[in-house]
Amino acid sequence: MIIIDIFHLIFTQPITNLLLAIYQFLASLGIPFALGFSIIILTLVLRIVLYPLMSAQIKSSKKMQILGPEMKVIRDKYKKDKQKQQEQIMVLYKKHGINPAAGCLPALIQLPIILALYQVIFKIAAISSFDVFLKEISPLLYFDSLRPSSLWDTTFFGIHLAQKPQDIIMAMPVVVVLPLLAALTQLILSKMMMSKVMPVKVDGKEDFQTTFMKQSLFLFPIMIGFFSFTLPAGLSLYWITFTIFGILQQYLQAGFGALANWVPALEKYERNRK
Numbered sequence: 610m611i612i613i614d615i616f617h618l619i620f621t622q623p624i625t626n627l628l629l630a631i632y633q634f635l636a637s638l639g640i641p642f643a644l645g646f647s648i649i650i651l652t653l654v655l656r657i658v659l660y661p662l663m664s665a666q667i668k669s670s671k672k673m674q675i676l677g678p679e680m681k682v683i684r685d686k687y688k689k690d691k692q693k694q695q696e697q698i699m700v701l702y703k704k705h706g707i708n709p710a711a712g713c714l715p716a717l718i719q720l721p722i723i724l725a726l727y728q729v730i731f732k733i734a735a736i737s738s739f740d741v742f743l744k745e746i747s748p749l750l751y752f753d754s755l756r757p758s759s760l761w762d763t764t765f766f767g768i769h770l771a772q773k774p775q776d777i778i779m780a781m782p783v784v785v786v787l788p789l790l791a792a793l794t795q796l797i798l799s800k801m802m803m804s805k806v807m808p809v810k811v812d813g814k815e816d817f818q819t820t821f822m823k824q825s826l827f828l829f830p831i832m833i834g835f836f837s838f839t840l841p842a843g844l845s846l847y848w849i850t851f852t853i854f855g856i857l858q859q860y861l862q863a864g865f866g867a868l869a870n871w872v873p874a875l876e877k878y879e880r881n882r883k
Contacts, residue, residue: 616721616724619721620721620724620725621725621728621729621749622749624651624722624725624729625729625749625750626749626750626752626755627651627654628647628648628651628729629746629750629757630755631650631651632644632647632757632761633754633755633757635650641762642762642764642765642766643761643762644761644762644763644765644770644843645764645766645770645843645846646765648843648846648847648850649846649850651726652846652847652850652851652854655851656850656851656854656855659718660858662718663855664858665708667802667859667862668862669707669708670802670863671862672705672706672707673707676701676705676707677804679701680698680701683697683698683701723844723847723848726843726844726847727840727841727844730770730771730841730843730844731841732745736760738760739759739760742757742760765842765843765846767781767783768781768783768787768842769842770843770846771841771843772841773838773839773840773841773842774787774837774839774842774845775838775839784842785838787837787842787845787846787849788834788835788837788845789834790845790849791833791834791837791845791848791849791852792830792831792833792834792837793830794849794852794853794856795830795833795834795852796830797856797868798852798855798856798859799825799829799830800826800866800868801859801860801863801864801865801866801867801868802863802866802867803823803826803866803867804867805865805866805867805869805870805876864879865879
């Protein structure tokens, strides 16, 4: 119970207030589909906050790709002593300022944000009565000025953000665009994070990181697409926005990566840009 209260205090309540503040501002300007655009803007704010962590992840990944040949030497030298092999690899990481956990940290931080956003969207956006709406959100508000004067519109270009695509696909087939976009953008980002140069194999085998990235290249986007299909559409909007911003950041810091192997024109564009 205490853990739930702490989670509510640190994640759910701040996200609710921030989402409402953005919504109130957009609604005051008369912008249609204010809730959907509020989720997009909230996502951009979260992405900007996480920018330094994402930068560390991208830099760490790029360094590890560059160190591939040196890691091969270590694995060849200590192929019969796995413990010594791991010790020397960690020494190599330390020498070049690489933190192997840097790639996990953004994902660990993003998970409670997604769960909090899920609660906010699923709970508040599904309320159909304004009286119940006020009763639910009033205890969460930091300021009375954030209290809306009417029940907000939960649709975004005709799609109800609190509904699951799987529940409305028969009545609105176009909703399938959301999970497809979520999967496609994740596939693009995952491919960009891979090195365009094939890593050197040791004893005919690839290292764990390379094997994992290859296996997750298609598996992770499929999972994201599935979750986007079975969870409220508002979360798909969040994930698509978050991933598009990630694609931009990945390109600015590391280029197109292995995506250029799929689209040769991108490699030509990078050469001309340099």
